Amino acid sequence: xxxxIIGRARNKGAVEIQFHQIRDFAFDKHNRVDDxxxxxxxxxxxxxxxxxxxxxxxxxxxxxxxxxxxxxxxGKVLTQQxxxxxxxxxxxxxxxxxxxGVDERVLETYVDEYISIGDYVLTGGxxxxxxxxxxxxxxxxxxxxxxxxxEEESHYNGLLEHPHYTRxxxxxxxxxxxxxxxGHHANIAKWxxxxxxxxxxxxxxxxxxxxxxxxxxxxxxxxxNEKPETEPGSNGEDSGNCTRIP
Numbered sequence: 001x002x003x004x005i006i007g008r009a010r011n012k013g014a015v016e017i018q019f020h021q022i023r024d025f026a027f028d029k030h031n032r033v034d035d036x037x038x039x040x041x042x043x044x045x046x047x048x049x050x051x052x053x054x055x056x057x058x059x060x061x062x063x064x065x066x067x068x069x070x071x072x073x074x075g076k077v078l079t080q081q082x083x084x085x086x087x088x089x090x091x092x093x094x095x096x097x098x099x100x101g102v103d104e105r106v107l108e109t110y111v112d113e114y115i116s117i118g119d120y121v122l123t124g125g126x127x128x129x130x131x132x133x134x135x136x137x138x139x140x141x142x143x144x145x146x147x148x149x150x151e152e153e154s155h156y157n158g159l160l161e162h163p164h165y166t167r168x169x170x171x172x173x174x175x176x177x178x179x180x181x182x183g184h185h186a187n188i189a190k191w192x193x194x195x196x197x198x199x200x201x202x203x204x205x206x207x208x209x210x211x212x213x214x215x216x217x218x219x220x221x222x223x224x225n226e227k228p229e230t231e232p233g234s235n236g237e238d239s240g241n242c243t244r245i246p
Contacts, residue, residue, distance in 0.1 A: 001130070005144065006137050014142035017133065022046075025053035034099055043100035051095070051106045058093060066091035068112050070102070071125035071132065075114030078132060082115070086132075087139040094132060096125030158211030160204055162195040194220055 001007065001017050009015045023031040027049070034044040059065050067089050076082070086092055095102070095111065117128045137143055165176040179191045197220055200207050208221070 001133065006134060009137065009140070009143040012142070015137045015140050017137070020054050020058060022050050022054050025050040025057070037100060041100075045100045046098060046102045048103035048106040048109075051102060052109070055093070055095075055106075055110050062091055064091075065110075066093040068093045068095060068110050069132065070095045070107055070111045070114050071097065071116070071128040072101070072114045073116050073119065073121050075116040077116050077118065078135070080135070083132070083135045084139055087136045092136065094125075094129040096129045098124040098126075158207060159196040160200045160207070162192040162199065193217070197221060198224060 002010065006015070006017075010017060022033050026033050033050045034046050037043070037045040055068065067086070069086075069092065071094060115128075115132060117131050122128065165180060169176045169181060177191065179187050182188070197217055200211070201221060201224055211217075213221075
């Protein structure tokens with residue numbers, strides 16, 4: 001959070017990120033924040049009181065309770081849309097669990113939302129917390145040079161992003177699509193939209209069911225969905241594979 005785009009944004013005041021060490025609110029000489037779970041079982045569980053004291057201290061600093069998120073594999077999977085909504089809130093706090101998790105009572109008392117970054121389990125909530133912080137912060141005003149930097153990216157508008165190319169125009173015999181060298185902005189925009197549709201249909205066809213598609217988009221997808229014509233001498237077999245569009 002102190003490097004690259006987010007680090008520069010923090011330095012110029014576009015975003016403020018604070019870290020709160022739960023061990024600072026422990027109440028024994030070892031700064032212990034975990035204990036054995038009732039009912040037995042392997043692993044340790046983070047205790048409610050140090051977490052509660054930390055959250056209450058934060059509320060005191062802000063003068064109000066922030067929107068508190070607990071990173072958990074049983075939360076709703078993070079999406080670009082939800083990250084955009086969170087970026088519009090004035091304060092967001094992220095609770096990162098560890099060991100076997102957090103005492104249920106503190107979750108019921110303070111947590112507003114549960115978020116997962118995928119259907120798998122990590123050793124702690126720190127990495128998911130960093131992922132959430134990064135995806136939210138980069139959409140705040142002044143973090144990126146222009147809103148177009150994220151508005152044209154994968155998932156923002158319901159589709160995967162189109163391919164990108166840079167110099168040289170011919171790299172090891174592979175040339176950049178001619179339309180990108182034409183300077184014709186309307187044709188470039190059309191090519192990019194169609195390539196986004198093509199890429200989404202190929203790699204994430206499930207996204208098309210939710211994407212805001214125009215009549216032109218649907219017509220292009222129907223064209224993609226058509227079987228290629230049989231080539232002469234192929235004995236009636238298709239000349240290649242085609243992507244099936246739902």
